[in-house]
Amino acid sequence: MAEYLIKNGFVFDPVLGIRGDKADIAIKDGKIVETTAVKSPKVIDAAGKTVMAGGVDIHAHVAGPKVNVGRNFRPEDKLFGYKPKSGIERMQGGFSVPTTIRTGYNYARMGYTTVMEAAMPPLYARHTHEEMRDTPILDQGAYPVFGNNWFVLEYLKNHEIENTAAYIAWLLRATKGYAVKVVNPGGTEAWGWGLNCENVHDPVPYFDITPAQIIKGLIEANEYLGLPHSMHMHANNLGNPGNYTTTLDSFRLSEGIKPNSKFGRDQVMHHTHVQFHSYGGDSWANVDSRAKEIMDYVNSHDNITIDMGQVTLDETTTMTADGPFEHHLTELNHLKWANVDVELETGSGVVPYVYSPGIKVCAIQWCIGLELALLAKDPMRIFMTTDHPNAGPFIRYPRIMKWLMSQDARNQQFDAFKHKDKVIEATNLAGIDRELGLYEIAQMTRAGPAKSLGLAHMYGGLAPGLEADVAVFDFNPNEPYAPDDIEKAFSSAEHLFKTGVQVIVDHEIASNGNKRTLWVNAKVNENPQVMRDVKEKFLRYYTVTLNNYEVAGHHYVPNPYVIEVDATQ
Amino acid sequence: METVTLTIKDQPGLYLEADNITPDAFAGKKAEEIADLHVYVGREQYRLGDFFEVSGKAGATAEETKIVVNGDLSRVKYIGMKMTGGEVVVNGNADMYVGAWMQGGKITVNGNVDSFAGTGMKGGEMVINGNAGNYLGAAYRGDWRGMAGGKITVTGNAGSDLGTFMTGGEIVVGGDVDVHVATHAEGGKIVIKGNAKRRLGGQMVEGEIYVFGNIDVMMPGFAYREDVDIDSDGIKGRFALYEGDLGERHRKRKGQPIYAKLYQRIAA
Numbered sequence: 001m002a003e004y005l006i007k008n009g010f011v012f013d014p015v016l017g018i019r020g021d022k023a024d025i026a027i028k029d030g031k032i033v034e035t036t037a038v039k040s041p042k043v044i045d046a047a048g049k050t051v052m053a054g055g056v057d058i059h060a061h062v063a064g065p066k067v068n069v070g071r072n073f074r075p076e077d078k079l080f081g082y083k084p085k086s087g088i089e090r091m092q093g094g095f096s097v098p099t100t101i102r103t104g105y106n107y108a109r110m111g112y113t114t115v116m117e118a119a120m121p122p123l124y125a126r127h128t129h130e131e132m133r134d135t136p137i138l139d140q141g142a143y144p145v146f147g148n149n150w151f152v153l154e155y156l157k158n159h160e161i162e163n164t165a166a167y168i169a170w171l172l173r174a175t176k177g178y179a180v181k182v183v184n185p186g187g188t189e190a191w192g193w194g195l196n197c198e199n200v201h202d203p204v205p206y207f208d209i210t211p212a213q214i215i216k217g218l219i220e221a222n223e224y225l226g227l228p229h230s231m232h233m234h235a236n237n238l239g240n241p242g243n244y245t246t247t248l249d250s251f252r253l254s255e256g257i258k259p260n261s262k263f264g265r266d267q268v269m270h271h272t273h274v275q276f277h278s279y280g281g282d283s284w285a286n287v288d289s290r291a292k293e294i295m296d297y298v299n300s301h302d303n304i305t306i307d308m309g310q311v312t313l314d315e316t317t318t319m320t321a322d323g324p325f326e327h328h329l330t331e332l333n334h335l336k337w338a339n340v341d342v343e344l345e346t347g348s349g350v351v352p353y354v355y356s357p358g359i360k361v362c363a364i365q366w367c368i369g370l371e372l373a374l375l376a377k378d379p380m381r382i383f384m385t386t387d388h389p390n391a392g393p394f395i396r397y398p399r400i401m402k403w404l405m406s407q408d409a410r411n412q413q414f415d416a417f418k419h420k421d422k423v424i425e426a427t428n429l430a431g432i433d434r435e436l437g438l439y440e441i442a443q444m445t446r447a448g449p450a451k452s453l454g455l456a457h458m459y460g461g462l463a464p465g466l467e468a469d470v471a472v473f474d475f476n477p478n479e480p481y482a483p484d485d486i487e488k489a490f491s492s493a494e495h496l497f498k499t500g501v502q503v504i505v506d507h508e509i510a511s512n513g514n515k516r517t518l519w520v521n522a523k524v525n526e527n528p529q530v531m532r533d534v535k536e537k538f539l540r541y542y543t544v545t546l547n548n549y550e551v552a553g554h555h556y557v558p559n560p561y562v563i564e565v566d567a568t569q
Numbered sequence: 570m571e572t573v574t575l576t577i578k579d580q581p582g583l584y585l586e587a588d589n590i591t592p593d594a595f596a597g598k599k600a601e602e603i604a605d606l607h608v609y610v611g612r613e614q615y616r617l618g619d620f621f622e623v624s625g626k627a628g629a630t631a632e633e634t635k636i637v638v639n640g641d642l643s644r645v646k647y648i649g650m651k652m653t654g655g656e657v658v659v660n661g662n663a664d665m666y667v668g669a670w671m672q673g674g675k676i677t678v679n680g681n682v683d684s685f686a687g688t689g690m691k692g693g694e695m696v697i698n699g700n701a702g703n704y705l706g707a708a709y710r711g712d713w714r715g716m717a718g719g720k721i722t723v724t725g726n727a728g729s730d731l732g733t734f735m736t737g738g739e740i741v742v743g744g745d746v747d748v749h750v751a752t753h754a755e756g757g758k759i760v761i762k763g764n765a766k767r768r769l770g771g772q773m774v775e776g777e778i779y780v781f782g783n784i785d786v787m788m789p790g791f792a793y794r795e796d797v798d799i800d801s802d803g804i805k806g807r808f809a810l811y812e813g814d815l816g817e818r819h820r821k822r823k824g825q826p827i828y829a830k831l832y833q834r835i836a837a
Binding site: 073074077079084335352 | 612709710711712713818
């Protein structure tokens with residue numbers, strides 16, 4: 001493989017602790033190496049430019065059945081948005097639910113190289129992998145959902161952690177999944193009865209278990225296995241005024257639990273898209289920001305990581321395994337609604353949504369996401385996401401950077417709100433003058449998520465031995481710049497390397513890369529009971545047989561990267 | 570106002586996608602520059618001048634530009650798409666999407682238009698001196714935002730599905746219409762001087778339909794309220810007033826639900 005030397009760039013790297021100093025980065029055999037280790041490298045002149053590791057997105061919805069439902073039922077999302085094939089680039093389309101091809105290219109343009117699909121219904125794992133396979137450039141993994149799974153509900157009702165862990169290990173292997181995802185624990189199953197679980201102590205109908213038991217049990221099973229990532233949670237009561245108390249109740253379930261993982265993470269719970277979970281008030285008329293209460297908790301408990309779920313004020317497509325929430329949303333906006341029940345496992349809904357700067361609640365949501373990031377004491381534990389496409393399309397990450405890095409940019413947005421004064425009154429953002437720097441951005445988009453995922457040995461930094469995922473942006477942090485320059489520069493990487501392959505050259509996509517699918521193979525002791533339960537449930541309840549279930553072989557995962565975990569004792 | 574005249578000289582083998590035939594695209598250009606604007610046939614790109622004789626010159630802005638298109642344009646799509654001002658006169662039959670997403674100015678078609686004319690129209694005026702196809706003034710596939718403003722007048726008949734998801738503006742049809750009128754409309758006004766068939770106002774939340782002739786089958790979701798006399802905007806006579814679609818949600822004003830209104834003339 002070709003050797004590269006990226007010379008004289010302003011490097012921002014939390015792993016090496018470099019805060020914008022000039023440094024050279026060397027690449028050999030797909031890895032970052034010491035600069036002395038390259039003999040006759042191709043030299044990239046990065047003088048006056050910003051150099052960072054490839055971005056790592058811990059939470060996005062970019063592949064799988066609900067993403068595809070979004071594509072199918074929103075032809076208007078593709079109207080006027082097509083880009084014909086040119087050079088190495090294949091045809092692209094779509095805005096909030098882009099085609100797989102556009103997903104890969106657009107992430108790469110922003111300097112991202114690793115993206116995790118945040119909710120995979122196990123029954124549709126094959127479809128999810130087919131879409132990931134067709135997404136160029138990016139390394140990807142997918143989180144199967146467990147929070148409403150009948151096996152899990154039945155085992156955890158009796159607090160059978162070992163059986164839960166054995167089932168998780170089996171399902172991760174069967175679906176080639178990466179982590180334990182939980183969406184509205186118990187609530188999506190309750191939705192099958194037309195009900196919901198809004199609090200952590202609301203009983204799940206029929207199963208006689210509460211969300212609190214599910215959450216705590218899954219954290220314990222996750223640590224029993226020692227998985228690279230922690231339990232990854234979308235809590236109950238998403239998007240409802242007053243829900244910050246549910247969020248704090250959910251956080252508290254992690255108290256006293258220590259991480260058991262040899263992958264270097266410090267958290268036992270990652271709570272996702274916290275913006276949607278930080279509302280005060282008791283109706284949309286008096287909803288306000290409780291980002292301070294939330295961040296007080298997060299700042300003082302280091303076994304939790306979170307991501308933002310930043311509203312970007314766009315027209316987008318919401319999609320989640322939180323079926324009851326999507327019903328709530330369609331009652332609110334009367335647009336299209338799709339709803340699916342995934343047999344014994346989960347459910348989902350899809351609804352288009354317009355976050356308008358003219359609507360007070362949307363503006364408050366915009367403030368809350370930014371407050372979470374700006375009130376964070378440790379940017380290694382709060383990550384930039386939009387919960388793509390739920391709070392906005394991922395292509396807005398550079399715009400979020402602009403808002404985080406510039407109070408002027410935030411003030412411009414405040415001035416564009418129709419209900420500016422009411423929004424300022426209901427939130428804290430106008431009183432926050434903090435402006436993040438590129439080092440903190442690198443923590444929130446690279447080093448932090450990589451560490452939380454248990455992938456700090458591969459991604460998130462530029463230390464020798466890490467994967468050679470490197471982005472060069474045409475941005476000089478030492479020259480004066482306007483806020484919009486940030487968005488422009490970080491929307492279009494000048495050069496991008498993915499495992500040592502240069503996939504962007506002079507802002508142009510030059511290669512479709514050598515994308516890999518990450519999955520976790522957890523070895524556990526033989527568990528005849530769980531295997532018998534699996535066979536029995538498939539015979540009695542599933543519409544498919546076990547033979548039609550497993551994601552096997554070269555077809556679905558042509559380029560796997562398997563992370564081995566040994567939980568046999 | 571300056572005038573540009575386009576006369577079709579070669580019919581395309583497939584269909585011509587000519588969304589550049591607008592006062593906005595022509596503004597400030599001479600005939601040669603206009604002939605250089607691109608059109609698509611299938612996936613191949615051509616010049617406008619490959620298919621049209623171009624004469625005259627455009628005004629400095631869209632408002633000061635008039636375009637006259639002559640010949641058989643039944644294989645030319647998107648004439649006047651997204652135009653914001655000025656005028657387009659089409660002397661012949663045109664294909665789909667005439668005046669789609671139009672925001673201002675005026676389009677006159679002296680002939681028939683195919684489907685999707687005035688899709689997502691926001692403003693301006695379109696006069697069709699002939700018949701219109703299906704989906705006149707409707708929403709794009711999947712979209713919930715149909716015609717929002719402006720006025721479409723058809724002297725002849727119109728096809729099915731006109732005014733789907735309409736939220737504002739006005740459509741006047743001189744002749745008859747086919748099935749599905751104002752489906753899921755949340756505003757706007759539709760006047761049908763001839764006869765209508767079935768499914769008028771299905772899922773309609775707000776807005777008005779006036780029918781001068783017969784209705785084959787009334788939607789069960791519409792309830793007869795009273796007879797009313799109307800004399801406004803060229804609509805004269807005694808009409809039976811129906812309200813609906815009762816199966817839909819309806820917002821309230823001063824505690825009273827607002828229904829879509831369907832008027833059928835019972836006497837001149």
